[in-house]
Amino acid sequence: MSTTPTAAPAPQSSGGGDDAKSKYARQIEDAFESAGKLAGSALPPTDFYQQFLNRTLSAIDAPAGAVWLRTPQGFLQLACQENFEKMGLDARRGGRQCHNEVLRQVFQSAPPRPVLLEPNGRMAPGPGEPGPVPPANLTDHFALFAPIVTPDKQPLGILEVFQDATHDPRMYPTFLNYTFQMAGYASQYHNFSNARVAAGVEKTYAQVETFARDIHGSLNPTEVAYHVANEGRKLIECDRLCVGIRHDRSRVTVEAVSGADVVEKASTHVRRLRLLMEAVLQWGEALIFKGEKDPGLPPAVARALDDYLHESQPKLLVVQPCRDEREKDTAKPARAVLVLEAFNPPEQTETLMQRLEIVNKHAAPALYNAAEMRRVPLKFLWWPIAKVQEGVGGKRRFIAGGIALLVAILIGVMAAPASVPPFGAQLRMEAKGQMQPVELSKIYPPREGTVRDIRVKPGQQIDPGFEVVSLESKDLREEQERALGELREANAEIETSTQALQAPNLRDEDKNQLINKKKVAEARRDKSLEDLKNLDELFNGSKANTRGQFRALAPKFDTKLAREAGRTRWTVLNDDRREGLLGRTMRPNEELLRVGHLEGPWHVELKIPQRNVGQVLKAFADPNMHGIENDPIKGPRKYLDVDVLLRTESDTSYRGRLYRDDIAAEAVPNKNEHDENEPVVTAYVKLNVKGIPESQWVPRDLFITGLEVSTRIRCGKHAIGYTLFHGVWEWFYEKVVFFF
Incomplete structure (x- = not known):
């Protein structure tokens, strides 16, 4: 290519x-x-x-x-x-x-x-x-x-x-x-x-060499322009040489005038010189004035030339655009411009023009480099660095010293103890969990049976003891029929014995037998009634029902927990399960529905990875890293603040509390997102508790059972280095230090 x-x-x-x-x-x-x-x-x-x-x-x-x-x-x-x-x-x-x-x-x-x-x-x-x-x-x-x-x-x-x-x-x-x-x-x-x-420019070789060395010795536009103006005037042997540089789209700055230490930019002479430079640069060609104005000049150039000639009366005036070879876009004006003035020029001006061309060739790249350097952003920041680099003896020493200094500062900041006020960072252990109400209950069938009817809908509020699911059991029907048969037989024997006792001329021996037989029948009757009553209480909540059918009821609330008046109803949390449950045989260990007390307190059920549990327990062991809350019932309770991030609001962080007694004492296997078994410890983070500012409470309209939550448990302040790289240190200790 x-x-x-x-x-x-x-x-x-x-x-x-x-x-x-x-x-x-x-x-x-x-x-x-x-x-x-x-x-x-x-x-x-x-x-x-x-x-x-x-x-x-x-x-x-x-x-x-x-x-x-x-x-x-x-x-x-x-x-x-x-x-x-x-x-x-x-x-x-x-x-x-x-x-x-x-x-x-x-x-x-x-x-x-x-x-x-x-x-x-x-x-x-x-x-x-x-x-x-x-x-x-x-x-x-x-x-x-x-x-x-x-x-x-x-x-x-x-x-x-x-x-x-x-x-x-x-x-x-x-x-x-x-x-x-x-x-x-x-x-x-x-x-x-x-x-x-x-x-015959061989005689000026030394001047050209000095001129080229001087103008390329700096990247400051003003310094380069003054070298070009003063040394270039000597090289050309003219009366005055001016240098202008275009720093923006069209405006030109008169940077240097030969023989003048300072360019008075507000003076009329300099302003008209600047306008002449701008007009010629926009034109794009060299302007040569030898006492008579060319009638073919563009109007803007002609006006600028007339204005300038009112201030200065040179017999030879050359305005030469100074374009570097790197300026490929010819539609744009050149980056710099030279103005030659001679008040008593020789009759043959070809030599002056050739020397001006030499100066122009050398000055173009120098002025272009200086102008481009001025355009570099944030120069005031790195320019002092360049001076320091020059002072320490070169680029390599500066880089080596700078790296060593930065490493030393970095190590000092990383290793500074957390007790020093400007340093120290909060160590946060990550864990994921789900949002749930504190009072959550699962409804199971009291015995094996086939689901015949589901009497609640998703989100419906129900009272404790409400009949949630109606089931049918062949075994229950047989037990009830057996008890009813026993009841009928016992009643029949009682009736028979009663009638026999009413017969006249009954012998005492027969009478005693009939009385005993009646008592046995009455005992069987009472037992059958008790069995039927127990079956109804156990499977129907003391409510008579069709034989063979029984109910799954909503559980009762824990009487030890305080609740607000009027907020004692369960809410059905499942979706519509009719299609999946109707006609299905359920065992007592299979969940039918799940209900929760949504109006009550909520918490987050966390699964803390085992690699993070150690830092959490250390924070509870150090009195400087955890807080203590005085509970009127449970007494002093240690807690850690937890940052809570809901999946539904990933741009807002809330606050919760993890109490020491809400952390399980056993790690259980749990499959992570990579389908690998990683032991986790279950813990519960309380939400919207007293002591947390209400501005950091989770709004109740965001309480959704099972909502995925990301948390960071605050385990106290540590050194910044340990906070960032504690995992690396633990790995090093386990794999290297512990090995020996």
Whole structure:
């Protein structure tokens, strides 16, 4: 694949980027400075390109690279290379031919553009004539190609860099942008060489070198602008040089005027100079005034020029937009602008214009970097850090010292005892549970039977002893029929004996037998009546019913618990179970329905994991970590506050209390969400009790039986480190310390 650079900031202006950009930011900045020096040097092309290539590769740790230049015949020829033969172009079939095709496509592309090819990646076909082989990079490295061009964008050569494929993918566009900018310095070398030959600028080499070093020595826009204005004026040999920088969409700030220590921004001269700069930047072309105004100027530029000429009367005025190569969006104004003024210019101004062009080439990247650095947010925070870093002796020492200091502070904060007021954190143990009324009862059949009728509905309120379910039992009917048969037989014997006793002339012996027989029959009758009565009381609540049928009744309330008047009714908690229960045979251990006293107190039935029970019990054992409530009946009771979070209101926390005597003394197996048996301890958290602020009470309309609740039991203040990592310490103690 191939890509071209975007208008993203260069690495050296990113300020607080990631580690990779921070690593290469300074190296790239130094490379630009070195390349600027080399571009303005008088070195022969062979020495220049060898030094230039070495500096280009070392800044980004690239393993190999090459510079290709156009011959007089129009072909590309290798000018210099570094480890080029190690890239394995000849190790794969067609590797060299595909590489040459890429060079041809990049060299002939119009307009010239940089190209990035991934390892074994293919370049998108260009608009030109296709070659015999596809343009591709058949190596295991990223290949970066940047054109070296003339001022009129004619190709001179290609800078090629091979980069390892082990970097962060986000860095490769930065590397490509860097390669493209370095190719621009190679283009400047040719431009400067031609300018030196044409205008004899070799004499100003020392000034250009000093000028480039000074303007790249700072990232403060005002400092850079003053260096450009004062040193640039000497280099150009003009009367005045002014520098303006565009910091926002259109407004320009006059940063420096050569020879002036302070720019009076409120003065008429500076305000009209600023308006002239803004007008020219919006126009986008250079303004050259040699005593006569061009009638073809845009109206805004013409008005700004007339206003400025009322304040200053130079015979030569040049307003030159200072656009850096990284400013790809030509629709936007340039980032900076230079204003040259000469009051007694020479007759031939070509030399001044050429020197202004040199200053412009060097000043554009410096002013762009400074302007971009000013745009970095929160600079006032990290700028002092950069000063400290410089004072301690470099980036590595600063990072090492900073890390050591932060670790020491962190350890101190983590290990500080909870008794120290600023430190300490509440240790909270998590547990899940369900909300339930305190008085909850399950209704079971008094004996095995078949359900014939369910006489309550979901949510219905019933009194204690209410007939909830009607059942039928064949065995009960047989028992009742047996008792009735016994009753009938006994009554018959009683009647027979009574009639026989009324016979005349009855002997005493027979009379005694009849009396005894009658007494036995009466005893059988009484026993049968008692059996029938007991069956009705046991299975029908002392209510006569069809033989073979019995009832399941609502239980009675606990007389030991106090209740408000009028609130002594049960509420049916189940859904409609008619379809599942009617006609079904139920045993005495099988639940029919569940009822609860919803108007009474509520609590949360917790399942505390065994790994958390120890911390809860420690809090109850330490008098500084739990509270004590004086109950008029039970006496002093230890309690812990509990944060309660309902599933229906996950954004509101309520408060409850866990009493020591509401924690079970036995851990029982319980399947968690991973379907694993984990022993838990059952406990009950009381809600809406006295002592808790009413603002933290759970509203009664949120009381739903079986509602899932998440809780955190407050187990007292501990050191912050222990609060956060107590689980790690317990694991370490169990697996390591206890092992020995």
